[in-house]
Amino acid sequence: MTGKIHSIQSLGTVDGPGVRTVVFTQGCPLRCGCCHNPDTWDPDAGETVEAEEVFARIRRFRPYFGPQGGVTLSGGEPLLQPEFAAALFSLCRVEGIHTALDTSGCLWNGKIEFLLSLTSLVLLDIKQTTEEAYRACAGCSMEAPLRFLRELEARRIPVWIRQVIVPGLTDTAENLERLCSLLAPFRCVQKVELLPFHKVCAVKYEKLGIPFPFDCYPAADPAETAKMQQKLEAALAQARKEL
Numbered sequence: 001m002t003g004k005i006h007s008i009q010s011l012g013t014v015d016g017p018g019v020r021t022v023v024f025t026q027g028c029p030l031r032c033g034c035c036h037n038p039d040t041w042d043p044d045a046g047e048t049v050e051a052e053e054v055f056a057r058i059r060r061f062r063p064y065f066g067p068q069g070g071v072t073l074s075g076g077e078p079l080l081q082p083e084f085a086a087a088l089f090s091l092c093r094v095e096g097i098h099t100a101l102d103t104s105g106c107l108w109n110g111k112i113e114f115l116l117s118l119t120s121l122v123l124l125d126i127k128q129t130t131e132e133a134y135r136a137c138a139g140c141s142m143e144a145p146l147r148f149l150r151e152l153e154a155r156r157i158p159v160w161i162r163q164v165i166v167p168g169l170t171d172t173a174e175n176l177e178r179l180c181s182l183l184a185p186f187r188c189v190q191k192v193e194l195l196p197f198h199k200v201c202a203v204k205y206e207k208l209g210i211p212f213p214f215d216c217y218p219a220a221d222p223a224e225t226a227k228m229q230q231k232l233e234a235a236l237a238q239a240r241k242e243l
């Protein structure tokens with residue numbers, strides 16, 4: 001099974017538990033304003049590879065994975081290539097390698113359902129917490145990732161939720177409250193990660209000759225984002241007790 005990839009990060013520590021090899025797929029149907037990988041958008045760009053070939057590359061790094069690490073399929077949007085993703089995860093599963101899927105959750109079909117049966121953990125972006133803001137940020141309905149989350153809950157697949165904190169957009173108390181109420185009922189959500197918006201990707205936009213939609217927003221202070229993360233964790237624990 002062939003697929004289109006943008007690149008492979010041999011050893012990463014920020015996309016799932018432990019030390020992981022991160023495979024960035026090529027192609028994404030969304031155009032998020034805060035996207036730091038615009039070079040993964042074009043489905044016709046990138047490298048065409050066999051799942052077996054990618055797996056052979058991953059295997060070389062296996063000694064570094066330790067008990068928690070493994071493989072993360074990111075992008076771009078890996079759900080655009082569910083058969084390739086499933087072929088790769090299937091090879092990983094045979095060798096007992098942990099598989100994480102980093103996705104916007106914007107697509108759903110039978111092939112994606114099969115892919116989930118081979119997925120150990122999902123890293124799911126909830127980009128905004130109102131329909132209007134979600135549409136403005138990503139260009140699709142918030143119902144798509146919420147439906148995806150409900151499917152993960154039904155299958156009891158562990159989930160880490162991620163949201164980028166953009167000053168002036170998602171750094172408000174109201175947004176955090178909404179995120180908390182939205183996530184509290186989902187038992188599959190093991191962790192919520194707030195990620196500070198940064199602008200190092202501006203050079204990529206410049207190189208591609210396309211405008212960086214969120215260039216008008218300042219970068220987030222990582223220390224402030226960490227404080228928000230603590231508040232959210234406390235509020236989420238409380239909300240779950242009250243359910």
Ligand code: SF4
Nearest residue numbers: 028030032035076104
């Ligand atoms: S889903 Fe991810 S890769 Fe696609 S535009 Fe949004 S942030 Fe970028």
